[in-house]
Amino acid sequence: MILPIVAYGDPVLRKAGAKIDQHNKDLQALIVNMWQTMYNANGVGLAAPQVNKAVNLFIVDTESFDDERYPIIKKVFINAEILEEWGDEWDFEEGCLSIPNIRENVSRRPHLRIRYQDEHFNTFEEEYSGIPARVIQHEYDHCKGKLFIDYISELKRRLLKNKLLNISKGGAKVDYKMRLPANK
Numbered sequence: 001m002i003l004p005i006v007a008y009g010d011p012v013l014r015k016a017g018a019k020i021d022q023h024n025k026d027l028q029a030l031i032v033n034m035w036q037t038m039y040n041a042n043g044v045g046l047a048a049p050q051v052n053k054a055v056n057l058f059i060v061d062t063e064s065f066d067d068e069r070y071p072i073i074k075k076v077f078i079n080a081e082i083l084e085e086w087g088d089e090w091d092f093e094e095g096c097l098s099i100p101n102i103r104e105n106v107s108r109r110p111h112l113r114i115r116y117q118d119e120h121f122n123t124f125e126e127e128y129s130g131i132p133a134r135v136i137q138h139e140y141d142h143c144k145g146k147l148f149i150d151y152i153s154e155l156k157r158r159l160l161k162n163k164l165l166n167i168s169k170g171g172a173k174v175d176y177k178m179r180l181p182a183n184k
């Protein structure tokens with residue numbers, strides 16, 4: 001089932017995702033729905049808060065980057081914890097399904113080590129670099145209530161103010177279903 005993607009301005013995007021219990025009965029269905037939702041919106045990653053579930057879960061599929069320097073990863077990350085990030089920060093233009101039609105350079109470290117559980121609750125500790133690391137960092141942030149626009153300069157954010165307001169009011173032109181913040 002394709003789920004509506006929460007638009008910028010909804011408080012759920014600012015909530016830290018709760019730890020997921022292995023016996024959570026809705027988890028497998030949620031994961032299936034998140035894959036469908038992400039592919040339907042042509043995304044490369046999606047975090048549970050973006051479908052209005054404040055839990056520590058995100059999915060990543062980097063296949064569409066088509067950059068042979070990095071392995072393609074297609075994975076479910078549950079209860080992820082970034083243990084370490086290193087290397088000289090690099091700029092990469094990021095976007096977000098919850099913040100459509102805005103792309104900005106974000107500076108992050110190129111390498112990371114992460115501990116997480118997969119959909120079968122096996123625990124892994126792995127290292128990622130480059131684009132896969134970048135997508136993981138972006139989605140991981142969602143599970144901490146953080147958005148990529150938090151990293152851009154105050155000036156740039158001020159320039160985006162009206163665009164962001166427009167998104168939160170449902171004015172973004174997208175070809176997927178969005179869930180707007182409740183009327184205040």
Ligand code: NI
Nearest residue numbers: 095096097098
């Ligand atoms: Ni995002």
